[in-house]
Amino acid sequence: MRRQLAIMRQSLFDQGYLDEQFIELEELQDDANPNFVEEVVTLYFRDSARLILNIQQALERKPFDFNKLDGYMHQFKGSSSSIGANKVKAESTLFREYCRSANAEGCLRAFQQLKKEYATLRKKLEAYFQLARQTGPLETASRPK
Amino acid sequence: MAAQGRHGGKKSNKMTALVVDDNTVNRMIHHRLLDNLGIENVAVVNGKEAVDIHCSGKTFDLILMDMDMPVMNGIEATRQLREMGIRSMIAGVSTRSMEREIREFIEAGLDDYQEKPLTMSKLISIIHKING
Numbered sequence: 362m363r364r365q366l367a368i369m370r371q372s373l374f375d376q377g378y379l380d381e382q383f384i385e386l387e388e389l390q391d392d393a394n395p396n397f398v399e400e401v402v403t404l405y406f407r408d409s410a411r412l413i414l415n416i417q418q419a420l421e422r423k424p425f426d427f428n429k430l431d432g433y434m435h436q437f438k439g440s441s442s443s444i445g446a447n448k449v450k451a452e453s454t455l456f457r458e459y460c461r462s463a464n465a466e467g468c469l470r471a472f473q474q475l476k477k478e479y480a481t482l483r484k485k486l487e488a489y490f491q492l493a494r495q496t497g498p499l500e501t502a503s504r505p506k
Numbered sequence: 507m508a509a510q511g512r513h514g515g516k517k518s519n520k521m522t523a524l525v526v527d528d529n530t531v532n533r534m535i536h537h538r539l540l541d542n543l544g545i546e547n548v549a550v551v552n553g554k555e556a557v558d559i560h561c562s563g564k565t566f567d568l569i570l571m572d573m574d575m576p577v578m579n580g581i582e583a584t585r586q587l588r589e590m591g592i593r594s595m596i597a598g599v600s601t602r603s604m605e606r607e608i609r610e611f612i613e614a615g616l617d618d619y620q621e622k623p624l625t626m627s628k629l630i631s632i633i634h635k636i637n638g
Contacts, residue, residue: 385625389538397538405531435574439601440531443623 362496369489378482383445399490405444406483412437413476420472430468431460448478520567521636525549526556526583527572527599532622536570536599539629552576553583560587566594567636570624573600573611581614588615597632599624 373379383398390397416433419426438453452475459467523545525536533549540547545568550556552575569587573580584596597618598611612619618635620628 382623382625385623386535388626389535389542391542394538401531401534404534408530435601436529439529439622442601443529443531443535 362492366489366492366496369492373485373489377447378485379445380447380450381445382443386444399493402444402486402490405440405446409437409440409479412440413479416472420469425463425465425468427460427463427468431457434460446479446482449475449482452478521545521633522566523547523568523570524556524559524566524594525570526551526553526575526580527570528552528575529572532572532624536624539624539626540570542626543629543633545633553578553580553586556583557586557590560590560592565592568632569594569596570599570632571596571616573598573602573607581611584611584614584616595632595636 373383386398386401412433416430416437419430419433434453434456438450438457441449441453452471456468456471456475459471521544523540525533525540525547527533527536527549528551533551537547537549548559550559553571554577556569556571557578571580571584575583578586580598580600584598587594587596595617596615597620598608598616599620599622600608600611601622602608602611603621608619618632620632
């Protein structure tokens, strides 16, 4: 099971879902805070769900308030970046570019893609942490190969 | 996942820090980073609370100041703290990357600026500046 956990973890990096920042979080775990990464990630998904809803609601109001949308996405991108959510962060950047160029269609497309990446990441991390809980902590955080 | 922290230290009697950030994820991470270095720290959620906590008489060796916050942003909070005579190390921490925006933040009175996400190496470089 440890090997399965390691493979699962490696694939999250190989497929671009996570970046180096996730490893920074892993390195903050210790015996006194053994679940730190899962706690931060859980907080992220709880917090960002509210932002996603705000953006969703803002996109239902016409005309778009691009400043407001950009503001929400700035916050969302910040959190995503802090946990190493690489693909989600990339989609956030694209959305913000569309906001800045006042491209409504682009915003809508980018948001749909962002939600997909967000949902995929959530599912993968939930599976990862579930397996981690069954397996117990790996001895050291290792940089992706 | 790591079982051992690599930077664990005993609680310092002297070094203290204030985290100023409206984002709960960032507050949690910054708190843990500081904790891991043995730095006692508290967190507030906007610039006004940062100013208020100083008005109550508390001071800190280090202030990690986010830029974009509701009620009072980091630029205004930094300006006010300096006007109050606060000489603590204030390190701006933000996702902003435009030179003009960062310059405005620095000119408000920062001692250092680091782009988010804050990492252990970035935090250590800030602390080295406090220690000279």
